[in-house]
Amino acid sequence: MIVPALVKLVIWDLDDTLWRGTLADGDDVSLFADRARLIRDLNDRGVVNSICSKNDHASAEAQLRQLGLWDAFVFPHIAFTPKPEAIRQIIADMQLRAANVLFIDDNIHNLEGARAALPEIQILDATAPDADRVLARILALQPVGASSRLAKYRQLEARARDRAAIGGSDEAFLRGCAIQACAPFLMDNLDFAPRIAELINRSNQLNYTASRVDETELAAAIIDVVRYDSWSIFAWDKYGDHGLVGFAMVDRQNRRLIHFTFSCRVMHMGLERYAVAKILEKQPACDFSSLHGKVELAGADWVADVSFHHPATRERLIAMLRPEAAGEHSIRVMFDCQSGGIAHFSRHRAKMDFDNAPRLFALRHLIPECLEREGLTTPQFAPFLVYGAGVDYSDPRWPDMVEFIADGRLFAHCVQLLCQRISAEQRRMMVILPPEDAPDTHYRPHLGHTRARTALFNAIWRRAVIAHAGIDIFELTGFASPNDMPDVSHYYAGFLGRLAGVVDGWIEQEIAADRHLENPPIN
Numbered sequence: 001m002i003v004p005a006l007v008k009l010v011i012w013d014l015d016d017t018l019w020r021g022t023l024a025d026g027d028d029v030s031l032f033a034d035r036a037r038l039i040r041d042l043n044d045r046g047v048v049n050s051i052c053s054k055n056d057h058a059s060a061e062a063q064l065r066q067l068g069l070w071d072a073f074v075f076p077h078i079a080f081t082p083k084p085e086a087i088r089q090i091i092a093d094m095q096l097r098a099a100n101v102l103f104i105d106d107n108i109h110n111l112e113g114a115r116a117a118l119p120e121i122q123i124l125d126a127t128a129p130d131a132d133r134v135l136a137r138i139l140a141l142q143p144v145g146a147s148s149r150l151a152k153y154r155q156l157e158a159r160a161r162d163r164a165a166i167g168g169s170d171e172a173f174l175r176g177c178a179i180q181a182c183a184p185f186l187m188d189n190l191d192f193a194p195r196i197a198e199l200i201n202r203s204n205q206l207n208y209t210a211s212r213v214d215e216t217e218l219a220a221a222i223i224d225v226v227r228y229d230s231w232s233i234f235a236w237d238k239y240g241d242h243g244l245v246g247f248a249m250v251d252r253q254n255r256r257l258i259h260f261t262f263s264c265r266v267m268h269m270g271l272e273r274y275a276v277a278k279i280l281e282k283q284p285a286c287d288f289s290s291l292h293g294k295v296e297l298a299g300a301d302w303v304a305d306v307s308f309h310h311p312a313t314r315e316r317l318i319a320m321l322r323p324e325a326a327g328e329h330s331i332r333v334m335f336d337c338q339s340g341g342i343a344h345f346s347r348h349r350a351k352m353d354f355d356n357a358p359r360l361f362a363l364r365h366l367i368p369e370c371l372e373r374e375g376l377t378t379p380q381f382a383p384f385l386v387y388g389a390g391v392d393y394s395d396p397r398w399p400d401m402v403e404f405i406a407d408g409r410l411f412a413h414c415v416q417l418l419c420q421r422i423s424a425e426q427r428r429m430m431v432i433l434p435p436e437d438a439p440d441t442h443y444r445p446h447l448g449h450t451r452a453r454t455a456l457f458n459a460i461w462r463r464a465v466i467a468h469a470g471i472d473i474f475e476l477t478g479f480a481s482p483n484d485m486p487d488v489s490h491y492y493a494g495f496l497g498r499l500a501g502v503v504d505g506w507i508e509q510e511i512a513a514d515r516h517l518e519n520p521p522i523n
Contacts, residue, residue, distance in 0.1 A: 002122050004138040006100050007047060008202075011087060012039075012073075013105035014053040014060060017126040023055055023063060031067055038135050039072050043150050045142035050094070051076035052086050052103070074153040075160075083110050084117035091118070093160045094153060095264040097205050102138070104131070143198075152265050155239040170268065175302045179237040179269060182317065183278045184308040186225050187340025188356050189232045189247075191322040193219045196232055196247045199261055206262040206272075209290050213259070220493035223341045226486045227252055231278050233262070234317055235271055235303075242266055243320060248275050255286045270300030309359055329353040331507065332381065334361040335388030335432070338491060342386065345500035348507055353382065363392040364401065366417040381427050384510065386503050390434030390489060393457050395448035402448065412460045419468040428470045428510050430503060433458045434488045435476040442487045449488065474502060 012018050018035055021027030039049050050073055053060060057078040064070040075093050077086040083105075091101055098120040105111050106126040115123055124131055163173055189196065197215040200207065222230050233246030246262040262272055272291075277299040279286050288297060308314055319326035331352045333339040339354035346352060355361060364370045365379050392411075395402045404410040422429050436455050443451050458475075465471045484495035491499070 002102065002124060002134055004134065005141050007102045007122065007138050008100040009048050009050060009091075009094060009096055009102070010039075010042060010135075010138070011050045011052050011090060011101060011103045013107070013110065013126065014051065014055060014078075016106040017104055018069075019063075019067075023059055029063065031069075034132060035135070036067070036069060038132075038139060039069065041139055042142075043072055044148050045139060046147060046149050047138065047142060048094075048149055048153050049073050050090050051078060052083050052090065052105075053078050054080050054083070056080075072150075074150065074157050082113070084113045087114050087121070088117060091121075094156065095205075095267040097264075100204070104135075149265075151240070152242065155242065156265055158239050171302065174270060174300075177237045177239070177269075177302075178304075179235060179271075179302060180304045180306050181271060181274050182234045182306045182308050182313060183231045183275070184234075184317070185231055185278075185282075186229065186337055186356060187222060187344070187354075188308060189222050189230050190219060190340050190344040191318055191325060192232050192244055193222065195244050195321050199244065199247060199263060200259060203261045203263065205264050206267065208260040208262075208272075208294055209257050211259050211261070219344065221249065221258070223344070223493040223496060224486075225337050226490045228258065229279070229282050230259075231275060233271055233275050235266060235269070237269075241320075244317075246271055246275055248279060250279060250283050250286055252283070255283055257286070257288065257290050260291065270303050273298060273300040274303045274305070324350040325352070330382055331384040331386065332361075333386045333503075334391070335386065336360060336391040336489075338388060338489075338496065341491070341493065341496035342500045342503060345497040347500075347504045360391075361387070362397055363411070363414045363418065364398055366414045366421070381422070381425065383427055384507055385422070385427060385429040386432070387429055388432045388434075389457070389461055390432075390449070390454070393434065393449045393453055394444060394489070408456050408460055411457055412464070415460055415464045419464050419471060422470055423468045426470065429472070430506050431461055431465065431471060431473050432499070433461060433473060433475050433477070435478075435480050437477050438480070438485070438488050439482050442482060442485060444487055444489060454488070472506065474506070 015022045015029075019029040019031045021029035023029055042049060055078050060078045061070060064073075075090050077090055079086070087103060091098055098118040099122070102122045102124055103111065103114050104124040104126050108125060111123040111125060114121055124134055159177070166173055184192070193215055197213055197218050200211055200213045221228050228249055229252060230249040231247070232244055233248070235242045235245050242263075242265065245266045247259055248257065249259040250256070251258050260275070272295045276288065276291070276295065276297050291297070306313055308317065315326055329351055331348055333342050333352060333354040335342060336355060337357065340356055343349050343352045343354040361379055365376060371378065391397065398405050401410065434454055436451065436458060440451065443449060443454070461473060465473055480491070480495060485491045
């Protein structure tokens with residue numbers, strides 16, 4: 001029984017399957033045009049195509065080129081050799097499972113031979129009355145908007161060809177591949193949630209936690225940074241850009257892997273080991289038992305680590321999967337690790353840049369001596385700023401200055417510096433003040449963020465904005481309930497969605513006010 005939803009690769013016979021006639025017999029073959037169209041459509045929708053045919057390679061290639069189809073196939077095997085072993089090699093080279101492969105042939109003996117060698121493979125008689133309906137069903141089940149994987153498999157094809165030609169050890173070959181990888185962390189992954197969900201739900205062979213996920217639930221888990229750490233894995237090498245090829249998520253409470261999934265296209269490159277090293281940086285006591293016997297825990301030193309915080313890298317990776325959010329931004333969300341959640345739910349995501357450690361605004365950076373000591377330059381602001389003031393209420397934000405902020409005077413001085421700059425540069429800023437009515441357990445006294453400090457610093461902000469145009473305050477007191485947050489510095493997805501709505505309303509109101517000033521009504 002054929003399961004169309006599982007098919008990732010279709011392996012085609014040629015004679016009397018893709019075309020009518022036998023090439024080796026000198027027939028003037030004629031293409032089955034509907035099947036040729038289907039091959040192109042499958043490629044466009046994420047299902048790739050290969051060939052396993054008993055023919056002279058040069059003659060078959062020439063015929064396929066004449067028909068404009070040669071470039072539609074990857075890993076073609078055209079030779080007078082047994083088909084079962086050839087198919088096994090194609091599947092191995094493409095790093096797939098037999099269950100995800102459909103072999104179509106007009107010869108029942110070839111089909112049964114493939115099934116005997118690979119019991120999980122799916123087979124289709126090209127002469128069956130419903131053969132084309134089955135193929136159409138495979139196409140119909142592919143998600144709308146699914147992207148072609150043909151270029152990715154061309155990279156894999158080139159890699160396999162070079163690996164066979166070079167010889168030597170696998171590690172020596174990998175060291176010559178110039179592999180680079182990048183691991184966006186926490187809410188930097190929200191822009192990639194659709195692709196991550198697709199990867200998790202399509203992966204079997206390298207889905208080490210055997211997980212499946214709903215995209216909305218995945219985004220909520222990524223947003224819950226108190227409970228979960230998350231990393232997406234991008235990779236590229238001398239063969240090209242592989243894109244987003246892996247994802248890992250760790251439950252911080254029990255230090256257990258929730259997701260650890262990779263694309264089969266990057267099998268044996270060491271990227272799982274790279275991901276393990278990233279996890280160990282944050283969670284040295286993580287339980288990797290689900291990887292036992294499957295993934296080495298030692299690092300892969302042939303994989304060069306590239307920071308997502310390098311502007312060119314971040315721009316390129318975002319453009320790859322969220323192109324509308326790449327480029328210049330007119331809005332910046334400065335709310336530490338919560339910034340990405342607000343941007344994720346905002347109607348104005350395409351215009352937003354958002355903070356995520358170490359890309360952080362800190363109030364102390366208004367003090368020139370702090371900038372000099374930390375080797376930083378004066379922070380640059382977008383026209384619209386959304387600032388979660390509470391991020392600067394905790395002691396770690398004031399290294400070597402904690403004793404100077406206790407009475408609020410240094411803090412008030414920095415607030416004045418920021419307000420003066422916003423007004424002088426004619427920026428607009430929404431200041432979001434943390435709640436003063438949260439339960440005692442939601443404050444963070446071990447970091448100095450107490451209820452008393454919250455009340456003191458909130459009052460400083462309220463007084464400061466009175467004298468400065470372009471700055472508005474939004475109070476979370478009375479707006480955020482205890483169920484909206486694990487603590488006063490972190491919020492759940494549902495609440496951040498509501499808050500994003502408030503932010504959007506403020507932005508749109510400010511834009512409308514600007515237009516009104518530019519075009520006043522005529523009385």
